[in-house]
Amino acid sequence: MTATATATATATPVHRADPRTTPRWYPDVGGTAAALSLLIVVALWVGNGGVQQLIGGGAEAVSAAGRLTGLLASDLLLLQVLLMARIPLVERAFGQDRLARWHRWAGFTSFWLMVVHIVTITLGYAAAANTNAVAELWDMIWTYPGMLLATAGTLALVMVVATSIRAARRKLRYESWHLLHLYAYLGVGLALPHQLWTGADFVASAASRTYWWTLYGVSAGAVLVYRIGLPAWRNWRHRLVVDRVVPEGPGLTSVYLSGQRLAELPARAGQFFQWRFLAGPGWSRANPYSLSATPHGEQLRITVKDLGDGSSRVAGLRPGTKVLVEGPYGKLTGESYSGGPVVLIACGIGVTPLLSLLGELPYRAGEATLIYRARTEAELAFRGELEWFARHRGVRVVTLLGPRADRPSWLPADLAGRADSEMLREVAPEVAAAHVYVCGPEAWTAPVRAAALAAGVPADRLHTELFAW
Template sequence: MSATFATPRLARRRPRPVRAWWRDAAGLTAWLSLLFVTALWVSGRGVQQLGSPAGFLTSAGRLAGLLSADLLLLQVLLMARVPWVERSYGQDELARRHRLAGFSSIVLMTAHVVLISLGYAATDRWGLIAEVWSLVTTYPGMLLATAGTAALVMVAATSVRAARRRMRYESWHLLHLYAYLGAGLALPHQLWTGADFTASPVATVFWWTAYAAAAGAVLVFRLGRPVWLNARHRLVVERVVREGPGVVSVYLRGRRLDRLPVSAGQFFVWRFFPGPGWTRGKPFSLSAAPGRDQLRITAKDLGPGSRRLAALTPGTRALFEGPYGRLTGTVRKGPKLAMFASGIGITPLRALLAELPYHPGGAVLLYRAGRPDELLFRRELDDLAGRRGVRIHYLVGRRSRDRSSWLPAGYAPAPDDVVLRDLLPDIADRDVYVCGPDAWTAAVIGSARRAGVPAERVHSELFAW
């Protein structure tokens, strides 16, 4: 950021800025691994075996299995919450890539099973069912691999959008952890009977390194890092404050929070111990800039996980994973800001307005709510307006039913981008931060792009799962 910005109110340890090459390096590494796996198949006479029908089926099944295994390991790495990968892509992009890698892996795994079974059956001149039974019951590690495949299929089935909509986040998250079990159960089969895994020293070193990297990332970043941070900072509930209809804030205190590498705009996955459901984590954003010994999260009653916050008592231990998310100042391109919030989406933007440096008038907040009593942090926002010169537009009222708009119905029939340019004539020169419901966020982003905001200056996270 430019040195002409105002000085932040609190010096603290923050996550490292996102470097453009981190994202490129992660993506290139993934593609190179798939290319290398294909090269291993070629070097193992995969092409030469395509001449006969049985050889074609078996060799194509080998390639499908190799690519499926590599994608499975990449999927585990995407789930491992490696900080520099997570900050480079953000949760929304990681979720999309995770689903793409996962479904591609399952499709290739299914093709591997079908093609290998057909190829072996053609070679042995057995029936398909008899061949499958023989493979499962007599080949080393195949029973474990079958159980692992079943676990992965279950994870894939519950990741389909229609299934996710019928599940609570906590239940989906718990089931999703079976992907680790599936990957682990597949390993013995691949190392004992997979010729492509042991055909050469290069192949052996590659696959052992890939599995070690995936397992190490999980152990370090999904287990070790959260345990260390929780032991170091020891967060407990200080008090619970009602902010509005069905909305509460939880104030948490802890030790040496100035050493916690977190920025405004990020979120944690929280568990509160003891109490019902403490094993299932729930993501909540910080709703205030992190302090030296205090954090604040705010949530709306949208289910059992968020509803339980209202019943927390002082002294309850808070266990956390994170911080996660890239809706922070590290993605900022220029000195001027435009922030768009709807409903509970104000929480990360409220924190950003307190933490980020800007000149008076350099930050503008457009905050939409259906009713005046749904405007959260009204007093705090007005204080920021008076103290730091934030310009605030409260957009109160129901949305139009006749069109997809992020504005209240009273602004119709003017196009959204025309209203936006009228409210903010210099919108194209500002970094745009957006947080709110999915459809509303998409409408804001569309308006901002039509109003001339470059894509690299639009920042949002839907916290999709």
Template sequence: MSLTMLGSSEHPGAAEATTTHPQPPIGASLSVPTAAPGTVSAPPVPPAVHPYAPRRWWRDVAGLCAYASMIVVVALWLAHGGIASLTGGAGILTGLGRLTGLVAADLLLIQVLLMARIPWVERSYGQDELTRRHRLVGFTSFNLVLAHIALIILGYAASARTGLLTQAWDLITNYPGMLLATAGFALLVMVVVTSVRAARRRLRYESWHLLHLYAYLGVGLSIPHELWTGADFTSTAWARVYWWTVYAAAAGSIIVFRLGLPALRTWRHSLVVDRVVAEAPAVVSLHLRGQAIERMHASAGQFFIWRFMTGPGWSRGHPYSLSAPPHPRWLRITVKDLGDGSRELARVRPGSRVLIEGPYGRLTAAVRQRRRLTMMASGIGITPIRALLEELDYSPGEATLVYRASTEEDLIFRYELDMLAAKRGVRVIYLPGHRSPDRSSWLPERFSHLLDDDALRQIVPDIADHDVFICGPDAWMDAVRDAALLAGVPSEQLHLERFRW
């Protein structure tokens, strides 16, 4: 039996699913003249260029600015006698300590900007790529801070001919701003330790996120030390202009894009929970109504950070993807009980207010490069894929969905997917079943005799000419990505996004 025959919506089971799993159209409780999200409508006619497509030059400009800032910092150090100070053992240690401190401070500010949710930067890179760079820059800056501390203590101790502990204590207690800088460094140590993967796995998301916010305080506490004892920060007018500008840019970006814009959008769109619908065991959809949602400029495939005003814990934000294309008055998200607050969403009462941040993510029509599509989803990863299948433009036979789940009961949106198959010609292939024992394959255990890339070629013989959208657990996405690459799909036609933290 060929793999492509199993679970396809083209076999008789599709009609049975439509009959035995009926589902009322989303939005049926309100009288609105247009289709609400979750119903299958006629395919949209997209513009020739997606209106919110990321501009390549935005990405280039952002990257160039980051590298240029490093060049400026080194140039300011040189202008303040950086090379000339590298004389003798103590001078070399102190001079290099100054340089590592300057570069570390610059990288800390770049790290803040990477997570400032600047819209044009976020659309160009995507949140998972920005998070990866944020992590890399963060560990690099922290290592440079350690080098800065060690080199300065060694250089000052060599110059004063004192012991290392004596010199360290003298710096902390007698130099202006050093007590605050020491407190800031302690906070950065806490953030770095809790960001190590082994530590993160032991922490709830909310706990980790709260601890991570102390990084902002750590950066802030370092400023007096830099201004009062860091001669390189204030040595010239150019140095003062540069450092005040980048600090103002970092602080302004946080205030505007992390606080102001979400507050404005929450007030403007006034989202409230309309109803909660059970989709599958431990899976619910929340239907949210609001005002002028089209002004959010959200797209299928994107996600928001959601905070539900339901009592204790309302301040904890959770990233959930849209599971239907945005509608002028409606949004829908679908959530699986994975702990860390998601279980409580099944009991959210209609009328509950919602705070939002977003939309974020670039798993949208804007990244599309080919006419034909292959969509790969596993588990709750079907949510952005389901929305994309309705919003994207394609003709019958040009889109294939491969949907993995542990059991038949875990296949959510079965009714809606079969409707898409009937109305828009999507070829839907369901693959329920437990994973192979080594858990390295995206195929169910019963297909463990097949190679992943061979299975992909059986399902979609011309997959190398498709855009491939992937969403699911990280290990599963890695397996699918590797299989698609082996099957001949160019890397630029592979589109996936992770909720990294």
């Protein structure tokens, strides 16, 4: 099948598996619930005498501060689990980019609160017992119920945090980082017995026990249902397999997938799945790939660039290979689009979700502009499909080629002398009145967002997806 034929087969907006729009009040409710959980933790600490102990001074005050930081750390840690539990309501309200940022913020904040908790509790107990802090810490680990498990959990969380620092992430393969990151669940699980057996604020009152058991139960339930149960059910129901593998260019491969009842799979153009191809070593590690063609109920297509171990194996997949997926995820969809101008801005492999959006969005001829940024002519993919969109749906395709500018900019080096927003208005004069969809690397996407906002694009019409982890 030629690229043009493929575009014709997938470009007509005939299938929207999940046409529901997300109510605007979802994000407000989610943010309020998160803030309320922290207030409840503080209120329970106050109700258990925390303020009086703090005012009283001495060893008791230090221990009271340690208990509060420990409670806040635990609450943020569980909120962090909920943020990345792939709860559909939460995904639809915030999108993966925002959730990932909050997950990162909550994780680092929780970690440092945990460090303060360990230090202050140790100092408070040591002062009360009139003993050395190091000896007190050693005694707590070996004699307090649940503390050995909590220590192991803390070490697991230290490893997760250390490998989440940007400098460390750059030196790790995605597959390795993802595997190490799963130890966060182990850290959370190992901390629970310590709170049950020795946490004064956990067992002090019925209200405390109810709150913490509920939060732990909801967090564990969300992971079991949405990270394990729902993906398992969808994989059993849809039974995806590789239909064929098509080279698209140097280091670029498309995989076409078939299965059962695909029209019932709630996938929209612009979304991504976590993919596992059951084809030898490495199958257990999932990789995130966006749909590169509009899902139409008969086939799915992803396009993968050779950037690591997982992506390099894709080119060698054979027809019939079984596939496991988690998803769909992502908020880079047309759910809020009701017509009018559309500007899609892609960098490199970031063109894939935007290509699928071109097929789904119901724009009229002449209303859509695709700005495609690449380093060289050879890196431009899907030429046949882009030509089809230009001829049959009136899409204007603008390519910007060349190396990176020597300043933070979305423009190539030969245009770096122009203001980013000015150049955006020149390339897409209708941008201020358009829905703008952006996908690419994090360092490139930030200048695009800034340029779009400076060019007059309302924030609620600016939709982004980062190709980052």
